[in-house]
Amino acid sequence: MKYYSTNRKSPAVDFKEATIKGQAPDKGLYFPERIPAVDEDLIKRIGNLSNEEIAFHVIRPYTGNEIPEEKLFRIVSETVNFPMPLVQVNDSIWSLELFHGPTLAFKDVGARFMSRCLGYFLKDNEKKVTVLVATSGDTGGAVANGFYLTEGVDVVILYPSGKVSPVQEKQLTTLGGNIHALEVKGTFDDCQQMVKKAFANEEIQKKRFLTSANSINVARWLPQQFYYFFAYRQWPYKKDPPVISVPSGNFGNICAGILAQRSGLPVKHFIAACNVNDVVSGYLKTEVLKPKTAVSTWSNAMDVGNPSNFVRILEIFHHRFPDLKDHLSSCSISDEETLATINSVFREFKYLTDPHGAVGYEALNRFLKNEAAGKGIFLETAHPVKFPEAVEKATGRPVEILSSLAGLMKKDKQSVLMENDFNHFKEYLLY
Numbered sequence: 048m049k050y051y052s053t054n055r056k057s058p059a060v061d062f063k064e065a066t067i068k069g070q071a072p073d074k075g076l077y078f079p080e081r082i083p084a085v086d087e088d089l090i091k092r093i094g095n096l097s098n099e100e101i102a103f104h105v106i107r108p109y110t111g112n113e114i115p116e117e118k119l120f121r122i123v124s125e126t127v128n129f130p131m132p133l134v135q136v137n138d139s140i141w142s143l144e145l146f147h148g149p150t151l152a153f154k155d156v157g158a159r160f161m162s163r164c165l166g167y168f169l170k171d172n173e174k175k176v177t178v179l180v181a182t183s184g185d186t187g188g189a190v191a192n193g194f195y196l197t198e199g200v201d202v203v204i205l206y207p208s209g210k211v212s213p214v215q216e217k218q219l220t221t222l223g224g225n226i227h228a229l230e231v232k233g234t235f236d237d238c239q240q241m242v243k244k245a246f247a248n249e250e251i252q253k254k255r256f257l258t259s260a261n262s263i264n265v266a267r268w269l270p271q272q273f274y275y276f277f278a279y280r281q282w283p284y285k286k287d288p289p290v291i292s293v294p295s296g297n298f299g300n301i302c303a304g305i306l307a308q309r310s311g312l313p314v315k316h317f318i319a320a321c322n323v324n325d326v327v328s329g330y331l332k333t334e335v336l337k338p339k340t341a342v343s344t345w346s347n348a349m350d351v352g353n354p355s356n357f358v359r360i361l362e363i364f365h366h367r368f369p370d371l372k373d374h375l376s377s378c379s380i381s382d383e384e385t386l387a388t389i390n391s392v393f394r395e396f397k398y399l400t401d402p403h404g405a406v407g408y409e410a411l412n413r414f415l416k417n418e419a420a421g422k423g424i425f426l427e428t429a430h431p432v433k434f435p436e437a438v439e440k441a442t443g444r445p446v447e448i449l450s451s452l453a454g455l456m457k458k459d460k461q462s463v464l465m466e467n468d469f470n471h472f473k474e475y476l477l478y
């Protein structure tokens with residue numbers, strides 16, 4: 048499989064190069080030159096297949112012969128080796144729980160797949176690769192965990208001091224080894240700026256081979272298709288496909304879902320569930336995407352004012368607006384509505400959501416009100432325990448700490464405190 052740049056000014060590359068580079072040199076995102084069709088038989092037999100088998104069949108056309116089948120099977124097995132159950136919440140709404148991985152958010156799948164592919168591709172490389180990543184919270188932990196002890200890879204994570212939750216901070220600062228955490232006295236946008244500047248800096252480029260591990264990387268983006276197949280595998284009404292609501296920030300996850308649908312997975316409709324950082328609803332009304340400065344919300348992993356993966360959604364629909372509008376709706380849920388949803392879903396249905404899942408639930412709930420007998424799924428993208436402050440504020444009860452987290456919380460934080468100044472970061476990377 049070849050991948051072209053959405054800006055169309057760089058040459059097409061294979062999966063290996065797209066994974067190692069991250070972004071195309073012309074600053075476009077890599078996109079597969081064709082969308083492979085899944086075997087009809089796979090859809091028919093999906094209820095009898097294991098998650099490993101499904102994942103292997105879905106991803107194989109994208110990696111082509113660049114990873115031997117046996118190796119690829121091992122990679123996907125390690126990627127999806129935790130449960131992703133579909134849990135019924137009420138008569139019309141199900142939750143696909145994607146938070147049972149090592150860092151309790153869905154990003155584990157993409158991070159694990161990417162780290163293993165990168166490790167495989169770099170096995171004969173002389174030069175070490177440095178993965179740079181800025182995080183508002185969840186990405187850092189998933190990447191740290193996914194890349195921990197991967198040979199030939201150093202990971203440098205920048206996170207905004209005091210702006211990530213205690214669990215998130217421990218997840219990205221306590222591993223040590225090849226994982227290095229920088230605590231920046233600034234915001235997430237400042238961290239991202241520093242990463243961008245590092246990529247553009249020749250001196251650093253000479254000294255280090257840099258790549259990025261956010262969802263623009265195809266090896267992190269493509270495996271997110273798995274969730275949607277796993278959801279359908281567990282869906283009780285195979286003849287009546289679900290509406291799927293995806294809590295969205297950078298739009299990588301929902302874009303992977305639409306890709307899965309395009310390749311033959313039955314899905315009735317997609318809803319991009321956003322917090323108040325919602326530029327896509329505007330796009331769906333006016334056909335113009337107007338980036339905004341992100342504001343902070345309870346669902347902090349979705350505080351994105353210029354979703355980088357949206358261009359890939361346009362690409363899937365060949366930039367045909369009517370086609371896109373048929374398949375995708377969008378809905379914006381405020382912070383007050385998010386907390387009210389956490390509370391009402393907990394009281395009425397005894398189901399506890401995190402703030403991101405609550406946005407997904409409420410967007411779906413509103414959509415289904417206009418659909419007679421409609422049924423759907425929202426993706427529960429993080430465990431409530433990662434956001435105890437919001438959940439406690441919503442329900443008036445403290446969140447029970449998971450026993451698996453007790454050990455983590457006792458570990459010592461290892462991070463380098465850094466001024467919000469690119470020169471300090473540069474010095475750090477050069478020495």
Ligand SMILES: *Cc1c(COP(=O)(O)O)cnc(C)c1O
Pocket residue numbers: 152153154185186262294295296297298299300301348349403428429
């Ligand atoms: C990253 C994240 C999202 C947003 O996913 P995108 O692919 O960026 O749209 C939603 N929920 C949680 C918990 C996340 O960590």
